[in-house]
Amino acid sequence: MFPTTFTLRPNERFIGFMSLLSVILFTFFSGQASAQDFEGKTISSVQVQYRGAKTVDEARIRNLMSTKAGAKYRTENLDNDIKTLYESGLIDDVRFLAEPSGGSVKIIADVLTRPAMGGVGFVGNTIFSDKKLAKETKLKAGGALSDEEILEGRRNIEEYYQGYGYPDVTVSHRTQDTGQNGISDLIFVIDEGSKNEIRKIRFEGNTKFTTPELKKEMKTKEKSWLSWLTKSGRIQDERLDEDLDSVLDYYRSKGYLRASSPGFRRDPVGDGRVDLVMPITEGEKYTVAGVSFGKMSVFKPEELYPSMTLEGGDAYSSTKMRDDIRTIRSFYGSRGYADVVVSPDIKDAGPNRVTVKYQVTEGSRFRVGRVNIQGNTKTKDKVIRREVPLKPGDWFNSVELETTKARLQNLQYFNDVQANGSPGGGGYRDVDILVDERNTGSVGVGVGFSSIDNIVGFLSLEQTNFDLFNPWNFTGGGQRFGMNLRLGSERSEFSMSLTEPWFLDRQLALGGELFYRQSTYFSDEYEQTNIGAAVFLRKPLTEKSSLKLEYRLEQVGIDAESDASQAFQDEDGDFLRSAVTLSYLYDNRDSNIEPRKGEKIDVSMTLAGGIFGGDVDTFTISAQGSKYWNLRWDTILSIKGELAFVDGLDEDPQIFERMFLGGGRTLRGFEFRDIGGPRDDASGEALGGQSLAYTSIEYSVPIIETIRAAVFYDVGFVNSGSWDIAPNDVYSDFGVGVRVKLPISPVPLALDYAVPVTSPDEEADKGGQFNFYLNYEY
The missing domain is CATH 2.40.160.50 (membrane protein fhac: a member of the omp85/tpsb transporter family)
Known part of the structure; x- marks a missing residue:
């Protein structure tokens, strides 16, 4: 057996090469048949063996692997499993051994797992205690931690510091050997930075717009007596970059095309407070001398002009220009031109005047190929598919693609929805829908008060993605079920309702309710x-x-x-x-x-x-x-x-x-x-x-x-x-x-x-x- 060991985490290309090489070398030097001889044979069993301490449960490792007993042996699958195991952050080294077992093949996964976390420590913290920061990391000792879990712990510490006015805090980490086999301590290294809470937000050079007008464009807010609730007064670099762009875009939407700023600066005012100051060079106000289009073959300019919001004689507006670009794209996208590109060409046309010319690269026209749906672990495929107006064979329509995304988001079944087009070949575009399921059931119990009901207790059960025909699970069918019980000094109520929004697979909702209400108010x-x-x-x-x-x-x-x-x-x-x-x-x-x-x-x-x-x-x-x-x-x-x-x-x-x-x-x-x-x-x-x-x-x-x-x-x-x-x-x-x-x-x-x-x-x-x-x- 050839003792191949990876001591550093390789990049993806290296992982792919070494995983394939490890399989070939293992089988060759073990005196077994070559890897090619195993290709396509049935896997009789998959064994996991550990090198060193066992810090990751075997079931967790198996869940990361696609190679299973009863499946066909594929070198490509082993390659993918090695990548997945490395990317999990739980494995420091893995190699596979293939052995013949009658007419089938036996697979052994030889793994070196990441050390378990014995404890968590901190270096550089003076503001908060180790105990407090350990709680904020939300990490638990006893098992191996993935890179993702460690990075989440770092982000939690940074957000905690930022919440108390330390915007420049940085957190890194290292491991420290404990002397115990398979156990290391995780050490967070903290650079706290200086305390900076926003006393005031000011602008310099603004004569065209007032400070309150410009502050309205910003997400960053000044510290106030309600900051404990609103989280205002914090400085976040990413948000400041967005605020800078928003303020300048506000100027440009009002005609000040050349408005500029070097960015925000912090003026200390004592006690860890700063004034956030944005110098602005406003420039002159520009008007649009004319709007035109470059070469087009699908539409004529006369067809587009009535839909344009930015016209000759208007003050220049970046907002209107973006709206017009979306309109042009929608014109093309609704007719199957999914790759259309619209670029505005802005040129000087005299003192404080510009022309705007939309250069349109039309691309090719596509029809809809397949509609691919992924990520729906609970929701039935047809529940998603019926919300998609794009059908195979239709002209590909980018507007309907946005409609698809909006409809699926409005269902409130998913944390996130992605709807995109991808090349399908032969003049077709596939529609790719990826959803992230969320919990659609809720239980509410409480006591309340109103001027009509006085004191009232209530119990509510709701499932917005109910399935009457899926016993014991009752989810995934897109139906809406609700049950409410309300008991109070002035009324008692009970109701139970069920709605099928697509009765007979048509856009026809059928619903019903049973109710009991006793009222004295x-x-x-x-x-x-x-x-x-x-x-x-x-x-x-x-x-x-x-x-x-x-x-x-x-x-x-x-x-x-x-x-x-x-x-x-x-x-x-x-x-x-x-x-x-x-x-x-x-x-x-x-x-x-x-x-x-x-x-x-x-x-x-x-x-x-x-x-x-x-x-x-x-x-x-x-x-x-x-x-x-x-x-x-x-x-x-x-x-x-x-x-x-x-x-x-x-x-x-x-x-x-x-x-x-x-x-x-x-x-x-x-x-x-x-x-x-x-x-x-x-x-x-x-x-x-x-x-x-x-x-x-x-x-x-x-x-x-x-x-x-x-x-x-x-x-x-x-x-x-x-x-x-x-x-x-x-x-x-x-x-x-x-x-x-x-x-x-x-x-x-x-x-x-x-x-x-x-x-x-x-x-x-x-x-x-x-x-x-x-x-x-x-």
Whole structure:
């Protein structure tokens, strides 16, 4: 046997050569058949033997190897296994031995594993103790550590120092022999640098734009009293480089083509604090003398000019120019020209004037070859493939490639999605999709409080990538399952829902819900119980709109208190409600949690009773809408409102069908459901109306990244008669509030305080009202 040993970690080419050589030499000098004689034979067994201490579990080594018992012997596979084992960072040396075993071949992997970590030590640290830094590394003694794990430990230490104002900290490492076989200590060598926290961010030479305007373009922020929460005041070199580019690009987007800066400097101000200063040479403002195109054969310039945002006579704008480049690429990419290259040629055209000429290299036109999907360990292939608009044989479309990526990301099934085109040969481009699966199931347990529910406990189970037909695992089918239990002093609720978004493998969603709700917060005079089920079909009309048809069957119980007034005693009883709702939804908001721009429109018609039977006979129409604007300094202006009517087909609608305003979701300066038609003489409670309209205007400003402050004005009315939109008795309020994003929930927590401004009914004006929400909806 030839004793080949690698004492240094070789590069990849050397690994490939030596791995092949090691197999040949092992088999030759062992007196066995040549490696070529083994090629294609069945592997009878794979044995792992250790040289020195066993610091890496055998199962972990086997998991890194593709060579398995029962597979065919391939020299190429052994070569790849050697590369994989080296790259794991757990193996210092590996070689394979092949021996004949009857008509098959036996493989022996001879490995020298990396020493186990006995302990972790530190050199150069004066600010933090060894114990504290050891905790921050998140490394555990006892096993061999890969290079990746060690580098992660180094990054953790650096981030910890940077969090306390040491931006220039550097961390390296070395190993130290302990004298014990197979065990070494890991030593981190730290250069702490000087403490630098940002007191102020200043600019020098800026006359065209104010300091607040330029600071808005930066991610780096000054230290403040909330820095413990926002992490502001830190200096990170990579982020500063990005900030430098962002500020200069802001100038160039406003016409200052030659704006420049040598970069940020740090001016010490004492106590480890610095002022971050950016000198700027603004230059002159440039205008565009003209925009033109180079030689093209697919399109004519006249076809592209109407879509260009940068035009002759405009101030030069780097932002508009980038937008135009994307537009040109989309023109070509949507027609199969995947390799189009667009280069702007900017030339002087007189004092403070330039011309922009787009040079287009069109490339060849391609069709879609194969659609390759990788990385989906849980999600079924068809769940991903149905979101891909590109089909084999279609013209390759780079715009649809971006659409594919966006659709897959919007599923929220993956940490990362990559969608690219690769040469497929013969005028084809393959679509390569690589996904990184994430955990799509969640369990929530907690106790909360709101101005309506008071104290409430809740339990929620959700799986957004559910599979009803995959027993015991129940994941990967792209269905949405949810179960919620809420128990509080004012209500008890249980619901269970399941939605199949691609019913019959079409873009047709089929869903259903079972529910039970017992509520006492509607009124002091009665308790309401709803128990039933619903089923719906939803069909997308466009990317932003859909049509939904729902059938809901429920038993509604009104249990009036024994001492309730006659008005509520008359409502007592159990009612079977059988209703069909047709609704249209249009939503082009940029976010459904904290939208900054776009609008949402929801129009619905509901027929209860009539040909559908039951005890409730009503017809209801509702139109809800909202509009959002993202203004200067990331402020948000929003307007939302509703217009709704209900009409009894045979008699007046029951109280659970009638309409009310007041409380946190509508008019916030009034108590919940305290605005609604006439009042009961005995109890003083509103009895509800049949026509409703309200509007809310809100303006919010960022305080820090996770907190926004808001001012708002609400106005609306409820009329007794149906189809009555006369604004005779208009209520309004004005208020302020805060919106807080917590790490435990994507939906903001909110607190509002509002006071009535106008109140035709003096009894409705009960002074200022606090409203607290666990799940605020913008």
